[in-house]
Amino acid sequence: MIVLEKRPQPSQAWSYATPVVAVLATMVFGGLLFAAMGKDPVEAIRTIFWEPLFGEFAFYYRPQLLVKGAPLVLIAIGLSLGFRAGIWNIGAEGQYIVGAICGAGVGLAFYPHEAWFIFPLMVIAGAFGGWIWAMIPAVLKVRFGTNEILVSLMLVYVAEQLLASMSLGLLKNPEGFGFPGSRNLQSYDSAHNAELITGTGMHWGVVAAFVAVIFSYVLLKRHMLGFHIRLTGEAPRAARFAGVNPARLILFCLGTSGALAGLAGLFEVSGPSGVVSIDFNVGYGFTAIIVAFLGRLHPVGILLAGGLMALTYIGGEIAQSQLGLPAAAIQVFQGMLLFFLLALDLLTNYRIRAARKEVA
Amino acid sequence: MTTPLLSLQGLTKAYPGVVANDNVSFDIGEGEVHALLGENGAGKSTLVKMIYGLVKPDSGRMLLRGQPFAPPEPRAARADGIAMVFQHFSLFDALNVAENIALGMEDPPPMGSLASRIREVSETYGLPLDPYRTVGDLSAGERQRVEIIRCLLQDPKLLIMDEPTSVLTPQEVEILFETLKKLRSEGTSILYISHKLEEIRTLCDHATILRLGKNVGECVPAETSARDMAELMVGSALQTPERASRAFGEVALDIIGLSVPSPTEFGTSLRNVHLTVRKGEVLGIGGVAGNGQDELLGVLSGEILTEADAVKMAGQPVGRLGPTARRRLGLLSAPEERLGHAAAPDMSLTENALLTGSVRENLENRGFLKWAEARSFAERIIEAFDVRTPGPENAARSLSGGNLQKFVIGREVLQNPEVLVVNQPTWGVDAAAAAAIRQAILDLASKGAAVVCISQDLDELMEISDSFAALNEGRLSTPRPTAGLTVEEIGLMLGGAHGMEVAHV
Known part of the structure; x- marks a missing residue:
């Protein structure tokens, strides 16, 4: 299971890194989208x-x-x-x-x-x-x-x-x-x-x-x-x-x-x-x-x-x-960029931790 | 020796960067009221959360009547007869008492029979409560009764109570104690968490003292002085605030016939409030939170504007001046809510120092900020008030409650106010920090400042204030000199609108 844990302080490193990671993720998933369209x-x-x-x-x-x-x-x-x-x-x-x-x-x-x-x-x-x-x-x-x-x-x-x-x-x-x-x-x-x-x-x-x-x-x-x-x-x-x-x-x-x-x-x-x-x-x-x-x-x-x-x-x-490429695909691509950015933004204030499943 | 009800053996729980509980062991006997004492951050909460199944220990074990006990979740703990009354109530204002209680049950009985059971339990234990009243209309003491009755309906073997008296009037405390004593006589064990030592001495059979996550001692409270317990808790000799005898000067702050509708829907309107504070005087304002305390602070800080003449500083009308203008005149304040009101949680301590200090500490130059000066002001606060933090660049929310409170009070005190208004200055603060804060307030008064201290903690008000008034449903009683006031008189001043029904046990 994955849990989100609030950081005591917002992470400086992540606040700089998230835009870069978001762009990279957009490239990967945008690439998959274009591939699925046969390009x-x-x-x-x-x-x-x-x-x-x-x-x-x-x-x-x-x-x-x-x-x-x-x-x-x-x-x-x-x-x-x-x-x-x-x-x-x-x-x-x-x-x-x-x-x-x-x-x-x-x-x-x-x-x-x-x-x-x-x-x-x-x-x-x-x-x-x-x-x-x-x-x-x-x-x-x-x-x-x-x-x-x-x-x-x-x-x-x-x-x-x-x-x-x-x-x-x-x-x-x-x-x-x-x-x-x-x-x-x-x-x-x-x-x-x-x-x-x-x-x-x-x-x-x-x-x-x-x-x-x-x-x-x-x-x-x-x-x-x-x-x-x-x-x-x-x-x-x-x-x-x-x-x-x-x-x-x-x-x-x-x-x-x-x-x-x-x-x-x-x-x-x-x-x-x-x-x-x-x-x-x-x-x-x-x-x-x-x-x-x-x-x-x-x-x-x-x-x-x-x-x-x-x-x-x-x-x-x-x-x-x-x-x-159709114009709509480009818009989806731009939408992805915003989506990833906002989603990854979470990492500035939270850290992801893999929690062992607590056994009864 | 008989088997204890609950035996904790070497419980350890570490969080990143801090060991909350380090090898804690103690036993709670059958029918015993066991006190768990400790400063804020000593690990009391973590410990009870482990017992209640909210947190799993890293190591160590618990035995319930000799059987291994490791509740994976609160439901399992409840099934084994552990019940807990939290410090913060989890009740829905819009529902009535019976509905709130039904929500917390596994399979609630029909409303009618539940209501009659609630009546039955509330009469048995001297906790008067009408099951059909809406929770939103109840006082804090009555809400606590809802929580207690919710627990009692489960017929618990161990009742955990986290700081139960912090929101109660003296009369309500008495009712509660009668109830707890009755429970004890029926064989229910109670784990009682508090930092109010006198209470523990009157109520508890046994006390375990935690410091920095470790069990540092056990004692029989009735045979130990409050001072000795406090020193065990703090780990060093405790300084009680000293007040230098002082003469009062001219009137520094004057409120004349102030009536203000509450700015928020669920707030309390102030009704015809009069008060006068002279230089060098500490006026203590008691009362249960929610009776107009926040509004009174707002009226004084300048967040709520009034008629110009309703609030006067040294004769000068200031009712229409905003917070900045009042600070310039020397009227400073420290609200109760540290995070989000007195301080911005995600901003650094330097920025938070700037928040109220810019005018008097001269931290801006034609609107441009002097960061270096702001930083050194923050460092001065940290230094003078012993705020435990790596440095002023840390976010306010990274500080513990007590440390942030020291910072917030220190920020105002160091600006040399003419009039200082504080609301709950030591709420949720450990004994050592509370003593330091009270000392700072007294020192300020002896230098000639007028201080208004709004607090629910009557011991605190008795300790530091020269005169005492009670705020109840937005009305302020006539201030009386503190010296010579008895607890009963204070209780009566506090209004009696709530919780005056005496327990019929």
């Missing part, structure tokens, strides 16, 4: 993990890693602050959309005027859009005790309707021959979030993601506010005793995660995407939840997890096109 498992795993980084077309895929990874990291960093305090913003997708709409709206309002201040203004508007969208569940929770999980999640669908309405109405490209979608910001220099160094995928959103990682690290390690966030998550009653104002913390955590999600939306719409369109959002806000947990809610972990997630996305796409 060469080694080839499939190699395609997913190796091809984007070092394969023949890596020069094309590597920048894509940054482009895909940056919004994930930026959103996940914001979410991790709330998650650490037990404040569950599930609606980053909606905040991402509203941030993009607000940012793009400000940019398009100046069209075709060219000026240096337009892009910074868009950045502020993007952050504000995400912030205000997150403030709805935050204020409702503080004032009326509503559940932020439900409210923030449902606001995602409201945001999607708003997005559709914007791309069909207010922000529709007047020169777009009636097709839905806004003007392409990529062709409007003052509003374009262009690559900072051509061919690297490095745009302002990537910079913002790295800055957010550093900020969040300093906040959590060295600042009272970060300490209070951690304390609230670990022992809410102790946090109140320490003098934490729960309402302020809720407003801060939801507001920050909303602002960062809004920024991610703005950088996406003004850069890689360029257009406010009905299908602008591709689920970054939801995937970022996985990234936040995969990175163990630690800023550096999230950075790595965002990279890994981007890798499986791009690798998964290559595997789909080269090996003919």
